[in-house]
Amino acid sequence: MRFQIKDEKLIPQRFFTEDSYRITQIPEILQPPLNPDFPYSRELQQILAGKQLLLDDIPHPLDEIQSHYENGYITYRKGIDYIGKKPMCMRCGNKDQQLFAIFHCSRCGENCFYCRRCIMMGRISECTPLIGWNGPAPNITLPQKIMAWNGKLSEGQQVASDKVVEAIWQKKEWLVWAVCGAGKTEVLFAGIETALAAYKRICIATPRTDVVLELTPRLKEAFPEIRVASLYGGSTDRHLYAPLTIATTHQLLRFYQAFDAVILDEVDAFPYTVEESLQHAAIQARKPSSAMIYLTATPNEKWQRECRAGKRSFTTIPARFHRHPLPIPEFAWCGNWQKQLQKGRLPANVLRWIKDRLESGKQALVFFPHIPLMEKALPLLRKLDSRIEAVHAEDPERKEKVQKMRAKEVPLLLTTTILERGVTFPNIDVAVVGAEDLIFTESALVQIAGRAGRNKDYPDGVVTFFHFGKTDEMLKARKQIVTMNREGVKRGLIDI
Amino acid sequence: MCSRPFRLLDEQFRDGELCHDCTRWEEDPDWQGFLQKNTSIFLYNDFLKEVMAKYKFRGDYVLAKVFADYFKEVTKGWEADLFVPIPLSEERLYERGFNQAEAILTEAGKMPTDILSRVHTEKQSKKSRLERIHLPQVFQIDSQTNLHGKKVILIDDIYTTGSTLRHAAKLLKQAGADTVWSITLAR
Incomplete structure (x- = not known):
């Protein structure tokens, strides 16, 4: 044209x-x-x-x-x-x-x-x-009661929730660094409520469509009379104007100076961290004067450094909602496990670990760095129990298998990093085979360890990193978890 | 004849050397003998489908250069007088910004000859085979180019029923072309 x-x-x-x-x-x-x-x-x-x-x-x-x-x-x-x-x-x-x-x-x-x-x-x-x-913004009529949620926040959540409210009002940038299982979403509710009451337009953005689909019903339930636009590739809400938008970071490319507050969930997740365009999109979607809230369990090293140096405003929630400490990963050397797998064997300690779980009937997630190696291990383990399954990102039956794991029809699920975040099984142990692989970064390992002990009835879980040589990332991950537990105890957020 | 990979085709759809589909065309007195042969560069599968969508519907022109390399490989040694891309309707051309068949020719260093244009503009993919075959001529020849004794090669993106190419081939033959071959990206 x-x-x-x-x-x-x-x-x-x-x-x-x-x-x-x-x-x-x-x-x-x-x-x-x-x-x-x-x-x-x-x-x-x-x-x-x-x-x-x-x-x-x-x-x-x-x-x-x-x-x-x-x-x-x-x-x-x-x-x-x-x-x-x-x-x-x-x-x-x-x-x-x-x-x-x-x-x-x-x-x-x-x-x-x-x-x-x-x-x-x-x-x-x-x-x-x-x-x-460039014309006036669409009119919004507010219901009498904006929020229907009346749950109670933990002490740690409350501190963070107050900070979110403050950041939205003062149009600041704020990082909420909350451990896996802290209950991040509830921390946002008060902030969203006051913002909506002031006719502000809010967006929760996340790199993953799964997360958009999971968050949408939860927010609709918490704010039943507020119109919510749920945006991802192929969504039917694309032309819907709403005071509350939940979108993938990709969809933010279609926004320009729209939001009074952008809440970025799981900032450290792929693909946000590697695609500059998505970071650009998040900035463009904000109004020039607006708030930006970052939510994550695992900020990258640069951000952690900035936090320690006092260059980034942040609040931690160092403890889980159920007031029990995070399970601390154990390290176990397992020799050249790849070579063993090529020969059709699993390292003895890995096998022992798995057998123990199968015998005691405790479900477990076992992470592998690559699909081919995982698929080598699957038939070996199926000899022990034929119900064992394996999933990866491209697996067409991914959803069904995760569902079967939830229904306890699968005693042991082998997986790649695809299940490192977002999924919750109440009572599981977690192992990583080949924790030295480059794919297992500090944040991936913290997330993986965070799968265990999520439920208040089963707050303990064993986390074992089987490795062929310890890496810095493994050490940093363990240190991060230990530090968080220590802070939780110090702040009285963990019962001992 | 239509470049369908024969070994992937079940016996029951074969008629000797031809697939059932080509036989049907060649038995029809209205259509026999116009299109001498078709060559398709790729088999249409999920991967190609994605690449084609990016090329055609998203309009990522650069992919024409990739396709052009394959095009050159496949057409090596062919002697042709004219390369004629299947045209888009005016609306469709505007929507896409470029003609995806013509772009491959251009990138392959061949001179496209735009002698065809569309008579009317309904979307092909919305019609069945029967509807497509019984359509009145969808193309017309615009220029005064002399086609007598010429060997013409038609270029299109996908061979589905073969009706687009046969409509074009019929027209070119009736205007005097000696032989008409076609080449498409996918079959």
Whole structure:
């Protein structure tokens, strides 16, 4: 698409004309003043408030969009801008020249750069405008009673909950570093309630779709009369305007200066940590003056350092809701387990560990670093008990197998890191085979150890890291857990 | 003939050297002999489906360069007078930003000859085989290019029923083309 510039306005042109430009080439985009008498479309308002969409995303005709622009209600922004001579994607923040490509575009009739990094959300090229809303925000009517949840917070949760409320009001950045099983979600409720009461727009974002699907019903239950938009790839809520949004970090790419508070859950989880575009998306989705709450059980090393150095505001919840300490991992050397597996054997101590569990009837999760090795181990273990299963990320029966584990139909579940977080089984022991592998980072190991002893009726669980040489990551993971327990005791959050 | 991998096809769908589908086309007096042969570069599977979706629907043009390498490999030694991409309707072309068949030709260093255009624009994938076959001609020949005695190669993305290619081939043959072959990314 191209634009002519006429009477201080941009006029869209469907095809190439000599006197028109691609939006990237227009030095300054003129924004007509808001005409208060214009009968604007409520539907467009709902779809566009706080968003940055492509024309193809919007079900309305271009004429209607243009008339809203001419009356000051809609903004056109550049999809691609140049920083000096280099293109940058204004949606995902991509500046890596290798992730731009060029093609002869039938929309603008020229050779057109496009961004490959966020192409899964629709192609942004030099002739693509990002469409946003400049009119008033949609009206929200609040119910008498906003929150239906009336559970009680633990002492540790209460401290963190107060800090979240304060951070939302003071528009600050705040990290809540809560151990696995501390009850992170409940810590947010008070903050969300006060924010909603003040007509603020809130978003809980997480890197994983599983987590969005798990959080949505819990929040709907806690705030039954508040409209909740649940966004992930393929979600039907994509055009729903809601005071409370729960979204994958990918979906934040479609938002622009929308939220008064963004709560980022599991910040350390893949893919958020490795994809810069998602970090960019989280920043863009916030209003310029807004709060940002980070929630995690395992901040990365840099953040931990910043916390210790006093450069990052944070609160810890060092103890679980049930006031028992976290199980501390034991280390057990198991020799060259890979070589043994190739020969069709498991190290003796690993086998003993597993047999003990099978005999005593205690369920267990056994983590492996890679799928092929896990699949080598499976038939060996099935000789002991044929109900043993194995899961990994691409497994089509993943959900069913996890369900069977919950129903106690599976005595032992072998898994890759896919089950390192998010899943809760009440009474299990946990082992890692090959804990020295690079995939088992400090945070992965802390998360894995955090699977044991979750339930108040079974607060103990054995966590064993079988290894062929201790790594720094293993030591750091254990140290983190020990430190948290010590702090929990000191603050009186753990009963001894 | 349609480049379907024969060894993967059950006996009951074979008729001697041809698959049942090709036989059906070639037995129909309205259609026999127009398309001499088709070559498909890849078998359509889940992986290719994903790559094609990224290329076609998301519009990741760079993939044309990848496909072009395979295209060059497969067409090595072919002697052709014209390479004709199957056209998109105007709306579809605007929506996608480029013609995915033409892009592969361009990236393979071949000169596309745009002599075909679409007469009308309903989506093919919404129709059954029967509906597609009995459609009136969906293409028209635009230019005055002399096709007499020429060998023409048609390019499209997917061979599904073969009706798109046969409609085009019929038109080209009637306009004087000597032989018409086709090549598609997937079968």
